Amino acid sequence: MTLTRHLPVATCIGCGARSHEGQCDDGCTDLPLDLVDVDDLVAIATRAEALEDRVATLRETVCALADDAPTDWTALKERARAAVQIAVPEAPEPDVIEGWGCPQCGRVDAPQPCLGICVRRPGLVADVAEYREYAEHAQRMAEIDRTLMAFAHVVAGVRPRPGREQQTLESLRSRARELLEQTAGVG
Numbered sequence: 001m002t003l004t005r006h007l008p009v010a011t012c013i014g015c016g017a018r019s020h021e022g023q024c025d026d027g028c029t030d031l032p033l034d035l036v037d038v039d040d041l042v043a044i045a046t047r048a049e050a051l052e053d054r055v056a057t058l059r060e061t062v063c064a065l066a067d068d069a070p071t072d073w074t075a076l077k078e079r080a081r082a083a084v085q086i087a088v089p090e091a092p093e094p095d096v097i098e099g100w101g102c103p104q105c106g107r108v109d110a111p112q113p114c115l116g117i118c119v120r121r122p123g124l125v126a127d128v129a130e131y132r133e134y135a136e137h138a139q140r141m142a143e144i145d146r147t148l149m150a151f152a153h154v155v156a157g158v159r160p161r162p163g164r165e166q167q168t169l170e171s172l173r174s175r176a177r178e179l180l181e182q183t184a185g186v187g
């Protein structure tokens, strides 16, 4: 069972219990729910988006190198350096909240043993399946990102020996073309 919307809950800041009152007129159909906080969902979506941006910028840099136009080393290295400096937030480590609830009216009950009196604050939860979709996408982007980042680091630090500029360029250029093929159609 996958929830198709985000449900409001009250979360205990002490024990982490989540609950939300609800009652269907014709009786609730309670189902087991695996939930994550929407904050974690936002964090993984933000990471996926940042990875997409960095991959796009890295690919542009690789494209510039693969191009046959005369190469301006200084500009190319600066471009590679700027690309590798684009920040990407780490993946969150969400707690999966196991509970029961009624997807129709939004009733949620995910109790926890609490030592004191529960202190609740409002929050939102989403189905863990939605989180996993973003996480898988972020994972795919991260793999492409790793390959492109490694190459961009090489480009950013390259110092062709005098007289060997052309050879260095040719070898980087052929690697750039390989990478463009490998990473075509991603994003």
Ligand SMILES: [Zn+2]
Binding pocket: 022, 023, 024, 027, 028, 029, 102, 103, 104, 105, 106, 107
């Ligand atoms: Zn209900």
Ligand SMILES: [Zn+2]
Binding pocket: 012, 013, 014, 015, 016, 017, 113, 114, 115, 116, 117, 118, 119
């Ligand atoms: Zn509590």
